[in-house]
Amino acid sequence: MSWSLWFTLVAAGALISFTPGAGAINTMANSLGSGWTRSIWGILGQQVALLAHIAVVAAGVGVLVAGSPLLFNVIRYAGAAYLVFLGVRQYRSRAAAARVGELRREPAWSMFRRGLLVNLTNPKAVVFFLAFTPQFIRPEQPLLTQYAVLAATVVVIDVVVMWFFFAAAARGLGRLTQRESGQRTLNRVFGGLFVGVGVLLAAVH
Structure with missing residues (x-):
């Protein structure tokens, strides 16, 4: 991959990562609930799902998903339902007054698993990478190396954007969680965002 093509990939990857979506909402919710440092576990889960999407496209399965309305819709509605479930659970979660600096320490595996499922159940990502990836792959050059460079670049950019931006x-917003009313408001806001993204995922074709 030439440097000019790689810099184009970096610009495109940054634009994609900065676009708000379910991953960004999940990251912000984790940061508020468990702290900035521990939010990395959810981000890592999202990256594993991202790598899975790239692998699916590289293996050619993405063509099957894009060309099969039934398979696509099954995965799409499953992903939407999962996001709505997360939203309802967040919305209904009990608020508890927190002392300054006190956070509920959600297990790392729980955050990792949720991040994985949030991104993994989004078939639009497969279709997106199916359209996005060929722009940066040259068939006459070694494919494995090119896919490795693309995957590493996209993952590093997404980790940086998710962790250091979202x-x-x-x-x-952390000060709001020090009051029960503020914590309840944030739970409802993020719960509503999860539900909204889930509904959009199910409704938009």
Whole structure:
């Protein structure tokens, strides 16, 4: 991959990562609930799902998903239902007054698993990478190396954006969680966002 093509990939990857979606909402919710440092576990789960999507496209299965309306819709509605479930659970979660600096320490595996499922159950990501990836792959060059460079670049960019932008931005809302009313409001806001993204995923074709 030439440097000019790689810099184009970096610009495109940054634009994609900065576009708010379920991953960004999940990251901000984790940062608020468990702290900025521990929010990395959810981000890592999202990256494993992202790598899975790239692998699916590289293996050619993405063509099957894109060409099978039934398979696509099954995965799409499953993903939408999962996001709505997360939203309802977040919305209904009990608020508890927190002392300054006190956070509920959700297990790392729980955050990792949720991040994995949030991104993994989004078939639009497969279709997106199916259209996105060929722009940066040259068939006459070694494919494995090119896919490795693409995957590493996209993952690093997404980790940086999620952790140092979305998770860091959520820290500014941390003071609200020190009051029961503020915590309840944030639970409802993020719960509503999860539900909204889930509904959009199910409704938009």
